[in-house]
Amino acid sequence: MPRPILATVHSDALRHNLSRARHFAPDARVWAVVKANAYGHGIERCFDALRAADGFALLDLAEAERLRALDWRGPIHLLEGVFEPRDLELCSRLHLWHTVHCTEQIDWLAAHKTQVPHRVFLKLNSGMNRLGFTPAAFRSAWARLNALPQVDEISLMTHFSDADGARGIAHQVAAFEEATADLPGERTLCNSAAILRHAKHALRGSASLSADWVREGIALYGSAPDFPEKRVTDWDLQPAMTLSSRIIGTQSLQRGDTVGYGSAFTADGPMRIGVVACGYADGYPRHAPTGTPVLVNGVRTRVIGRVSMDMLTVDLSGVDTAGIGSEVVLWGRAGSGEVLPIDEVASSAGTISYELMCAVAPRVPFGAP
Numbered sequence: 001m002p003r004p005i006l007a008t009v010h011s012d013a014l015r016h017n018l019s020r021a022r023h024f025a026p027d028a029r030v031w032a033v034v035k036a037n038a039y040g041h042g043i044e045r046c047f048d049a050l051r052a053a054d055g056f057a058l059l060d061l062a063e064a065e066r067l068r069a070l071d072w073r074g075p076i077h078l079l080e081g082v083f084e085p086r087d088l089e090l091c092s093r094l095h096l097w098h099t100v101h102c103t104e105q106i107d108w109l110a111a112h113k114t115q116v117p118h119r120v121f122l123k124l125n126s127g128m129n130r131l132g133f134t135p136a137a138f139r140s141a142w143a144r145l146n147a148l149p150q151v152d153e154i155s156l157m158t159h160f161s162d163a164d165g166a167r168g169i170a171h172q173v174a175a176f177e178e179a180t181a182d183l184p185g186e187r188t189l190c191n192s193a194a195i196l197r198h199a200k201h202a203l204r205g206s207a208s209l210s211a212d213w214v215r216e217g218i219a220l221y222g223s224a225p226d227f228p229e230k231r232v233t234d235w236d237l238q239p240a241m242t243l244s245s246r247i248i249g250t251q252s253l254q255r256g257d258t259v260g261y262g263s264a265f266t267a268d269g270p271m272r273i274g275v276v277a278c279g280y281a282d283g284y285p286r287h288a289p290t291g292t293p294v295l296v297n298g299v300r301t302r303v304i305g306r307v308s309m310d311m312l313t314v315d316l317s318g319v320d321t322a323g324i325g326s327e328v329v330l331w332g333r334a335g336s337g338e339v340l341p342i343d344e345v346a347s348s349a350g351t352i353s354y355e356l357m358c359a360v361a362p363r364v365p366f367g368a369p
C-alpha cells in the first residue's frame with residue numbers, strides 16, 4: 001500500500017465558487033486565474049470545472065500551452081505579458097492575450113512580425129508599484145501601442161494592493177479612472193478580495209467601469225482572501241482541495257512526557273496521541289505550532305509538537321474512536337462532511353492559504369474524490 005497521504009480536488013466546489021464570482025460581479029466576465037498550476041490544484045484537474053469561466057489567466061507560457069492542449073479555444077491572458085521577444089511568436093500562434101506593463105514590451109511588439117494582430121492589456125501602476133506604467137506614462141504608452149499594426153485591441157488593466165484590508169481600493173480606482181478617462185477599451189480589474197468586497201461598488205459606481213473583466217484566483221479554490229475578518233462560510237465558498245492522510249501510530253503519554261524533535265510539547269497529564277503520515281516534505285507547514293487545527297475522524301483536534309519531515313503528531317483527547325488507519329484531514333473536507341478551512345491552518349502557521357496550496361509537494365498523489 002502506498003503511503004496514505006492524498007490530495008483531492010473537488011470539482012463541485014470549483015464550480016460553486018466560480019458561480020459565487022458571477023454572483024458578486026454579475027456584469028463582468030470572469031477570468032479564472034490558474035497560475036502556479038491552478039494554485040497547486042493542477043490545471044488539467046480543474047479544467048472541466050472551470051471551463052464555464054470566460055477565460056483563463058496565468059503567467060507561464062508553458063501553462064498556456066497546456067490549456068490549448070486541453071482544446072481550450074477561448075481567451076487566455078498572460079498576466080505578466082511576455083518575458084522576451086520570441087515569446088510573442090507563441091502569442092501569435094496560440095492566440096494569447098498579453099499584458100504590456102513596460103516600454104520594452106512595446107519595443108518587442110513593434111519589432112514582431114505577425115499576420116495576427118494581438119490583443120493586449122495595458123497595465124497601469126495605480127499605486128501597487130509592482131508592474132505597470134505610471135499614470136504620467138500611461139497615455140503615451142497607449143498611443144504608441146495604438147499606432148502599431150501588430151496590435152489589434154487595447155484593454156486597460158490595474159491591480160489592487162489592499163482589496164482585502166482597511167485601505168481598500170478607492171484610491172487606486174480613482175487613479176485608474178483618471179489615467180484612463182476617455183481611453184477606449186475594456187477594463188480588467190479586481191482580484192478575489194476586490195470581487196467579494198468591492199465589485200458591486202467598483203463596477204457599478206461608475207459607468208466607465210461597468211461590463212468588465214474580473215480576475216478571480218484564491219476564492220475559486222475556496223479560501224477567504226480577507227481571513228480572519230471573513231471566513232469562507234461568510235462568502236459561501238467551498239474548499240476545492242482536501243489534503244488528507246491517516247494515523248499510522250499511536251502513543252499513550254503520561255504527565256511530563258515530551259513529543260518529537262526538540263521536545264517541543266510536554267504532556268500535562270495522561271493523553272493519547274496519533275502519528276500522522278504527513279510532514280513538511282509533503283508541503284505541510286513546518287511552522288505550524290501546537291494548536292494548529294486538524295480533523296481526525298471528522299472531529300476537530302490539534303497538532304502537537306514539531307512537524308517533522310514525514311510525520312506530525314495530533315492530540316487524540318476526545319477522539320476515542322481514533323486508531324491506526326483513522327482518517328486525518330489536514331485541510332479541506334472530511335468524509336463526514338466536516339470542513340477544516342485551509343485559512344485556519346495557514347493563519348496558525350503564520351502564512352496564507354495561497355502558500356499552502358502552492359506548496360503541496362510533488363510526492364503527494366492526487367486522487368479522485
Ligand SMILES: *Cc1c(COP(=O)(O)O)cnc(C)c1O
Nearest residue numbers: 033079159191192215216217218
Ligand atoms: C494572482 C493574480 C490575481 C488573482 O488574485 P487572487 O487574490 O488569487 O484572487 C489577479 N490579478 C493578477 C494580476 C494576479 O497576478
